[in-house]
Amino acid sequence: MAFNDTIGQLTGNSTFYDWFTKENSEIIAKLNQLGVSGVTGADGILSSTNTTTGLVTLSIGGTSGTIQAGLTFAGPIVFTGEIVVPNTSYKITGITSGTSGYTFGSVVRINSSGYTAANANTADSAEVIGVLSARNASYSVVTVLGKIDGDFFEVAGSTLSPGCVYFLSGTTNGFITTTEPTTMGYVSKPVIVGLGATSGVVVQYRGNYLNSAGAGGGVSGSNKLFVTVTKSPTDPSSYGFSAGNFISFAPDILSGNTFFHQVLTQTGRTSIDGWFLSGSRGFLNDVTITGADASSFTWEEDLIVGMIETVDTTDPSYNLYQLITHGTTTVLPKSISEATTKRGVWAISGSTYEVAATGITQQLVHHPLVNNEVYGSIHQAGFVFDSSPTYWYVNLKPFISSSVTASLRSTSAPENLTNGLNFAYNGDFSVWQRDDGKAAQYTSTGSIYFADSWIRRHAGVPVGSSQYLQKQSFSVISTEVEGTPESYIDVKCIADPGGADPAGSTCSVGHVIENIETFNGGSITVSFYAKCSQSSYSGEVYFARFSGGSRISTDTIGTVNFSTTWSKHTLAFDVQELGAGTYTDDYVEIGVDLMPLVEAAYDASVAVGASLFVSLASFVVYNGTFASPPHNFETYESKLKKSQKFYYSSYVNTQTIGSQTMTSYTEPVLNCLSFAYLPTAPFTIRKFDNQMREDPSIVIYSPQGVANEMYNYTASRDLKNTSGTRGYSEALRSSGTPGTATVSTSADATAVRININKGAVPYDVLNFHMIADASYPI
Numbered sequence: 001m002a003f004n005d006t007i008g009q010l011t012g013n014s015t016f017y018d019w020f021t022k023e024n025s026e027i028i029a030k031l032n033q034l035g036v037s038g039v040t041g042a043d044g045i046l047s048s049t050n051t052t053t054g055l056v057t058l059s060i061g062g063t064s065g066t067i068q069a070g071l072t073f074a075g076p077i078v079f080t081g082e083i084v085v086p087n088t089s090y091k092i093t094g095i096t097s098g099t100s101g102y103t104f105g106s107v108v109r110i111n112s113s114g115y116t117a118a119n120a121n122t123a124d125s126a127e128v129i130g131v132l133s134a135r136n137a138s139y140s141v142v143t144v145l146g147k148i149d150g151d152f153f154e155v156a157g158s159t160l161s162p163g164c165v166y167f168l169s170g171t172t173n174g175f176i177t178t179t180e181p182t183t184m185g186y187v188s189k190p191v192i193v194g195l196g197a198t199s200g201v202v203v204q205y206r207g208n209y210l211n212s213a214g215a216g217g218g219v220s221g222s223n224k225l226f227v228t229v230t231k232s233p234t235d236p237s238s239y240g241f242s243a244g245n246f247i248s249f250a251p252d253i254l255s256g257n258t259f260f261h262q263v264l265t266q267t268g269r270t271s272i273d274g275w276f277l278s279g280s281r282g283f284l285n286d287v288t289i290t291g292a293d294a295s296s297f298t299w300e301e302d303l304i305v306g307m308i309e310t311v312d313t314t315d316p317s318y319n320l321y322q323l324i325t326h327g328t329t330t331v332l333p334k335s336i337s338e339a340t341t342k343r344g345v346w347a348i349s350g351s352t353y354e355v356a357a358t359g360i361t362q363q364l365v366h367h368p369l370v371n372n373e374v375y376g377s378i379h380q381a382g383f384v385f386d387s388s389p390t391y392w393y394v395n396l397k398p399f400i401s402s403s404v405t406a407s408l409r410s411t412s413a414p415e416n417l418t419n420g421l422n423f424a425y426n427g428d429f430s431v432w433q434r435d436d437g438k439a440a441q442y443t444s445t446g447s448i449y450f451a452d453s454w455i456r457r458h459a460g461v462p463v464g465s466s467q468y469l470q471k472q473s474f475s476v477i478s479t480e481v482e483g484t485p486e487s488y489i490d491v492k493c494i495a496d497p498g499g500a501d502p503a504g505s506t507c508s509v510g511h512v513i514e515n516i517e518t519f520n521g522g523s524i525t526v527s528f529y530a531k532c533s534q535s536s537y538s539g540e541v542y543f544a545r546f547s548g549g550s551r552i553s554t555d556t557i558g559t560v561n562f563s564t565t566w567s568k569h570t571l572a573f574d575v576q577e578l579g580a581g582t583y584t585d586d587y588v589e590i591g592v593d594l595m596p597l598v599e600a601a602y603d604a605s606v607a608v609g610a611s612l613f614v615s616l617a618s619f620v621v622y623n624g625t626f627a628s629p630p631h632n633f634e635t636y637e638s639k640l641k642k643s644q645k646f647y648y649s650s651y652v653n654t655q656t657i658g659s660q661t662m663t664s665y666t667e668p669v670l671n672c673l674s675f676a677y678l679p680t681a682p683f684t685i686r687k688f689d690n691q692m693r694e695d696p697s698i699v700i701y702s703p704q705g706v707a708n709e710m711y712n713y714t715a716s717r718d719l720k721n722t723s724g725t726r727g728y729s730e731a732l733r734s735s736g737t738p739g740t741a742t743v744s745t746s747a748d749a750t751a752v753r754i755n756i757n758k759g760a761v762p763y764d765v766l767n768f769h770m771i772a773d774a775s776y777p778i
Contacts, residue, residue: 087146087202089133095140103670105155106132106174107191108142115142117174123209126168126187131202149199152176152192154652154671157636158430158486160194161476167191168207171637179635182224186210197476225306225323229273236319239270239277240355243311244333245363246278246348246381247323248303263287268353277360278304280379282350301348301379307333307394328421330391333381334359339366342389348379385624388522391421422632423518424511424590426453427528427619428485429471431639433649435657437469437489447778452643453512455589455778456491460505461598464496466608467507472615480566481529481618483631488529488617493598497605502598508542510591511619512776516545516552516583519575525626526590527570528619532562534612537600540593541571547583549777559596562614572625587776590621644690648772657771660705666716668703672767674713679762687751688772696774698745698752703767710743710768712760719743719759719766731761747772 010018039047039056048057094114095102101117102108109118109127119125130144152160155175160166168189169175180188189207192200210226229236241247250260251274264270266287269277279300306323309331313319324331335349336342338361349365364381382394431452436442442450445467447457456469470490474481481488491509495502526541541557558571594614601612618631633639651657652671661669675684702709702718715722715733719742722733735742736758744755752772760766 085146087133087143087148089130089141089143089146091139092142093139095132095135097135097137097140097670099135100670100674102132102135102140102174103154104132104135104150105148105152105176105192107155107168107176108132108174118168119173120168120170120181120187120189120207121183122185123187123207126189126207128168128189128191128207131191143202145202145204147195147199147201151198152200153654157640159197160192160200162194162196164194165190165192166194166200169637175637177635177637179637181210183210223325223327225325227275227305227321227323228318229275229321230318232317234270234272236272236275237311237313239272240353240360241272241275241277241308241311241319241321242359243308243331244337244359246304246307246333247275247321248278248300249274249305250276250303266352268355277353277355277363278348279353279363280348280350283352304348304379304396306396307331307381324394326394326396328391328393332389332392333364334361335364335366336384336389336392342366342384345383346381346392348381385622421623422634423513423524423621423623424619425634425639425642426451427511427621427631428483428617428633429454429487429489430485430633430636431643432471432487432653433643433647433651438471438653439656441468441470443468447506449647449775449778451489452639452647455510455512455591457506457508457510457778458493461493461502461507462495462500462505464499464608465494465502466496467493468613469509474617481631482568483618483620483633485618485633488615490613490615491594492613493594494606494608494610494612495598495602496608497602502595502602505595505598507595507598508591508593509616510542510544510589511621513588513590513621516547516586516588517578518588519623521575521577522623523572523574523625524590525570525572525622525624525629526557526620527568527622527626527629527631528592529566529568529617530560530562530592531564531566531615532597532613533564533615535562535564537562537597537612537614539596539614541569542589542591542593543573543575544589545578545586546589546776546778547581547586549585552581552583552586556593557590560592562597566615566617568628570626570628585776592616641690644688645693646773646775648688648692648696648770650769650771657769658701658705658707661703661769666713668711668713668767672703672711673770674765674767677756677760677762677764677766682760683753683755684766685751685753686770688749692749692772692774693776694774695748696752696772698747698754699771699773700743700745700754701769701771703769708741708743710756710759710766712764713767714764715760719756722759727761728763733759733761733764735759743768749774 010022039049045058049055092115095108107118107128108115108131109125109129118128130142131148132140133143133148133150134141156166156177164178166176166178167180168187168191169177170181170183170186176191187207187209190203190205193203194200229241261271263283264276267279267283269279281300283300306325307329308321309324309329310322311319336346345367346364347367349362351362353363354361380395380397382392384392429451432438432450433452434449436448437450442448445458445461445465447455447459449455450469451471458467461467472488472490474486474488489509493507538559538561540559542554543557544554545552555576557573560569597614606612620629620631622629649657650671650673655661661672663669673686699707700710701707702711704711704718706718710719712719712722714727715725720735723735725733727733740758742756742758744757746753752770756766
């Protein structure tokens with residue numbers, strides 16, 4: 001507040017009249033004019049004055065009163081209305097924007113040295129605190145609960161799907177996955193529920209430890225069960241409780257069911273904690289029971305729980321068993337592995353068991369035509385799909401012989417194969433490490449790899465043709481195609497109608513499958529979705545074998561007629577026996593030949609500029625014969641691991657190989673590889689995440705976009721440009737003469753050594769990208 005005028009001073013000679021006059025004529029008059037002439041608000045507080053009334057107005061918040069600084073309240077705060085808080089987060093130190101191995105969305109926990117990335121592979125490693133929602137130069141922000149927004153691609157392998165639950169990964173530190181862990185000893189820990197492609201809600205659900213330490217049992221996933229059986233006084237391993245054997249549970253045995261104990265004893269079995277080797281009602285034909293009518297017994301088939309997949313005997317008091325109740329497994333029962341005829345239905349047997357260290361004989365019986373067993377029925381254990389199985393499908397299910405259909409006979413496999421092995425593992429085009437066709441149309445001629453394990457073969461098409469290959473994306477809510485793929489491809493090839501006839505040329509796309517002997521002499525089913533931009537065109541599905549880049553044989557599986565909307569095509573094929581010979585760099589390729597379309601378009605004089613192309617999606621190959629199999633794909637992490645046997649890239653999907661990836665003039669992107677140049681080690685050795693097929697070819701790229709070059713972070717320039725600069729202890733850098741190779745490499749299938757020849761001195765930090773290629777020749 002301030003006066004709008006001043007009051008004069010009295011002197012030592014002033015009289016009482018002078019005092020009287022000043023009081024009445026000046027002081028009182030001036031006081032009557034007192035008013036507020038100005039007021040200043042603080043952070044987030046709006047203020048205003050009224051010179052007429054003398055009032056001051058203060059408003060906390062308001063349309064432009066956002067409080068920028070933090071507030072501290074010493075006492076309790078009471079709100080009577082709604083409070084909107086996006087999330088609960090807090091700052092941490094130790095992880096910053098420059099800390100390697102962390103990015104937005106990384107899941108973190110606390111250990112003795114601070115914060116570290118969480119992993120579902122042990123109980124301690126899965127003690128999740130929260131998710132990194134922001135990283136700064138001196139601190140990071142951990143969100144423990146609530147909504148976060150950002151790019152989840154690096155930690156999830158893709159954008160998020162609304163309503164989808166993302167679990168802590170048991171494979172990669174800090175990552176999340178849509179596949180719930182099922183491995184014994186891991187932790188099933190939900191972390192995020194997707195809201196949209198770039199947003200999710202951090203949840204704090206209790207993790208489920210996938211083990212049964214001292215408990216009677218536990219469930220994990222939809223087809224795994226963990227149970228414990230005590231070792232004292234009887235060690236279950238001595239009584240056939242081993243991998244590949246089915247076991248049952250009957251609670252009343254625990255209370256002394258003497259009648260059923262007679263059945264077990266006479267059939268070579270022993271009950272431990274109520275658990276015993278599974279059998280069928282057929283046992284009752286061969287046993288003598290005292291004091292009971294065999295017909296009153298519950299069918300043994302109703303007591304079967306599952307097949308043992310793994311056994312953990314490390315605890316001194318009990319054995320821990322992982323059971324599979326349904327689905328595909330690589331654990332073969334002894335009955336199957338020793339049978340001469342394996343393909344078809346296998347059922348629980350009613351024969352006396354002989355228990356050996358390697359497993360039980362006679363527990364399963366083969367039913368090539370689903371013959372009747374006792375009482376006119378069988379209890380199916382599962383299916384075998386080929387004559388030399390490496391896996392089989394467990395499917396505990398009773399069947400009445402009169403209801404058995406042809407699809408269950410030995411020449412077929414079940415249509416409800418929910419966990420079948422899809423040999424075309426990247427048939428959904430989700431792993432695409434190379435650049436060709438990924439972000440834009442690839443229009444060049446010639447044969448190339450595009451998506452991982454996919455080859456486009458293009459040869460002999462006359463000059464003047466028009467061709468391209470391009471990755472496309474489905475809508476998040478699309479239900480047009482099975483397998484919920486996110487991507488598909490468009491393929492075009494049109495010959496110049498005014499040029500030479502394209503007959504005898506090649507234009508196809510196919511998925512590579514290791515080993516030329518795969519499917520040898522067996523049956524396969526190929527199923528995929530396709531459409532064409534124009535009607536009345538067709539293609540041919542083919543099965544080809546290659547060795548050293550040369551085609552050994554090609555067979556046509558069948559012809560498919562394309563429609564203008566997505567349609568499912570399923571074809572069965574009996575693979576011929578491979579001829580004797582020596583094969584190297586050999587593989588099988590299964591795909592779609594587009595030459596029927598190319599030749600039909602040429603005959604119809606379709607112009608090269610016409611919009612005529614084929615779209616392919618959700619490609620699966622199963623061992624066995626199916627009328628309409630479901631389309632199943634592994635997790636992205638599993639597919640990437642398989643892909644990296646042939647091709648590895650340090651670039652992420654949003655980056656182009658060999659491009660400039662600096663975030664500023666001096667800062668490379670975080671996904672660059674890096675190391676410190678040491679006085680005793682002028683090189684770095686990088687072990688591949690997965691062993692490659694053979695010794696790969698290596699190309700090193702600087703984040704500046706230069707091949708066979710590295711970026712010297714300490715010198716803020718590529719190695720070739722560091723001459724004359726100085727590093728630690730004033731050491732002088734030299735790049736050598738122009739054209740001198742600053743880096744060189746040597747590699748085997750497990751690791752690469754990168755030598756620094758020029759451009760660095762001890763303690764320099766170096767950054768680079770790397771491509772390692774061990775693909776089959778084409």
